[in-house]
Structures are given as C-alpha cells and as structure tokens.
Amino acid sequence: MAQKDSLNCPFEHIKNPDLEIKKINEISQRTVSLLDNRYPVPDKILRGVHPKSHGCVSASFEINADIDQSLQVGLFKSPGKVFDASIRFSNASVRVEPDISDAGEHGSRGMAIKIYDVGGEVLIEDNGGRNQDFLMINQPVFAFANTDDYLILMRILDRNNDNSDSFFDPLKLQDPTLSEEDRQQILEYIKAENIDEQGIKRILDTLTIVKQIKSTSVANPLNIQYFSAAPFLFGSDRVMKFSVKPVYQVTPTVLPPDLAPDYLRRALKESVFQNERVEFDFMVQVRSDDGDKMGIENASSIWDEKQFPFIKIAKITIPTPQTEVDSDVNEARCEAMAFTPWHSLSEHQPIGSINRLRKDVYQTSAKHRKAEREVESELFLVRWFKSFLESL
C-alpha cells in the first residue's frame, strides 16, 4: 500500500489514512467494473485510462554530461550515462474515440517513458526488471486535485455510462434559472458526497482545466511539451515535478485538413518514418519548502515557472527512421507494456494524494487486462489443439 511508503515522508500530509485506504479500494474496484462494462466479452480489455495509443517508439535517455552536481540524484547520478527506453503516446480519454470530437473539442494527450535497467532500489519491479517510468500529460496540472475528487468522478462515470458532465453540477447552484427541484437534488448530492466550500472551489478549478484541455489543439504528439503535473521525491530532502519539451519541431506541424479520427497516430508514424532528428529535453523543477506551500496534496496546483524554472538534466532521442511503429508485433508489445509512476527508483517516489492513489489503480488496471490476455491465449491454444486433433 502506497501509504506505508508515504507516512514517513516529510512532504506528505495524509489527513485520515484509514479513510484514504477505503477510498482507494473503492476506486480500484470501480476501475474493474468500469472496464468490464466498457469491454463486454469477447472484447479485448484495454487500459482503464489512456486506452488509445498513437504508437510506441524506442528511444534513448541520456543524462546530461554537464548536469549540476546538486542534481546528480537517483536516476541522474551519473553524468553522460545513456539508458535504453520505450515511449508510448496516447489519448487520456477513458474510451477509444476520434482525436477530435464532432464538436471540434480536443483531449488530454499522454506520453509515457519506460527507462530500462536503472539498477538501484525500485519501489515496484516491472516484470522482474528495475525500470523507471515517467508518465506525463500535455498540461502542467492534473484535472482532479486529490483522491476525494477522483472518487466522486468514478462514481459519476459508473452511474452515467462514462459521462462525467454531472461532476460540475454543484456549480449550477449559481444559476438563477435553476429549477427548485434541480436545486434540491444538487444540494442532496453535495451533502451525500460531503463536498465543502473548498470542494466547490476545486470543482471550479477542474472545469477551468478541462476547458483548457478541450481547446488545446495538437497536430503531432512529438511537437508538444508534457508535464508530470504531480510531484515526486528528488532524493530524501527535495521534491520535483518533471517535464519533457521537444528540441525541434518535426513534420507534420499542422492539423491535417481531413481531421481523420486517428490523425495523431498518422502524424507520429509519418514523423518517425522520416530521417528527422526527434529529441526532447527532460527537465525538472526542484523545491524543498514545506509540503503545504508546494501544494503536494493537490495535483491541480501549479509551480510558477518564473519562480521555479525548469532545468534541463537529460536528453531523450527517438532514433529515426522507425518503420515498424504500427506493425502487429510492435502493437502487441505496446499493448502488453504496463506503465506506472511506481515503477520508480526510491529516490523518485511518487508523492501526494493523487500519486498514492495511482499505486493500486495502475496495478489493478494492468492486472485486469493481463488476466484477460492470458485467458485469451489459453483459449487460443485449446482451439488450436482441438482443430489439430480433428485434422488427424
């Protein structure tokens, strides 16, 4: 349980550990029931979030030779060291949908990096390996501040067939045209979910972030900046947020006129097929103040870049050309991979409410889709053996 690692961390403040565990368990259970509803037998179960992949590429992750000594911590302890890595680009939406909706709305984009064989003490092994995963989205903040809010979201998704609109209902109380019946219903719901004044403020923050996501147009997954949004340890006495920024813009750089449903996959494939330089700077904001001041328990809070500038400490290179991005073999490998922020060196332990929650939920989602894959392969073998016997 993530809390065991977190209770002694000076930067984290868990108000009610027992209640948090209960909420995390409920979210894990709902992750499974939502997946079962989304993918009825015989559909293949995909990831609980970010199910739509634009493709996986191989990459290298090189620690900058001139990294400042004060930043030579954990993964970054050896200047000039180069690691092998894989990267999966994705859409966050819980369902596989067109990259732009019919209403012209965009979505949250993800970049997940898996760095292989990092050595050292890891928090969770990755299929027996010691890997470091870095998961990011293309906004500097996560839309849901903490476990309380995420649980409310999950209950709403479960009730409303994956539609999250009613998460914002409490904000309708400001609407003078709201009927008395609707007002009463919303008040009852606020009471049932224990949403206080701070909770209402956070719903407003979520709405602002969601609007920002919907209006952010992305032409190519390789041309945008990604952020961890949530905080992580940087050794035992500091905290980091990380970000990845492209060094060059690669073609295509503009939205295609046809806005095909999978245009982001097409752009990624086209870019890595060419012999272009595809590089990103890996950067960190590092701080050491009091946890409350840094908003550790609120993943929707931002660290002002003017006050806490991002510092480049590593370089990610995607060698090109990679012509097999959407081959069957590569697709199967990409689907089988499981990323989690808890595949991590202990020096970079995920912290804060949202990150504690992620420990169980990612494992639950990955296990659920893996279990199904294993049943599928067994069925395949049984069928193959039967037809082999029949052919004799």
Ligand code: HEM
């Ligand atoms: C700062 C906040 C977060 C960021 C930056 C983030 C980012 C990502 C990314 C990039 C992926 C795709 C990984 C891949 O390519 O396989 C992912 C997957 C996933 N995320 Fe998050 N996420 C965040 C918070 C959450 C939260 C709060 C939950 C729910 C508790 C969640 C649940 C999941 C699940 C279930 C998967 C799929 C896991 C699997 O089946 O392998 N995420 N996330």
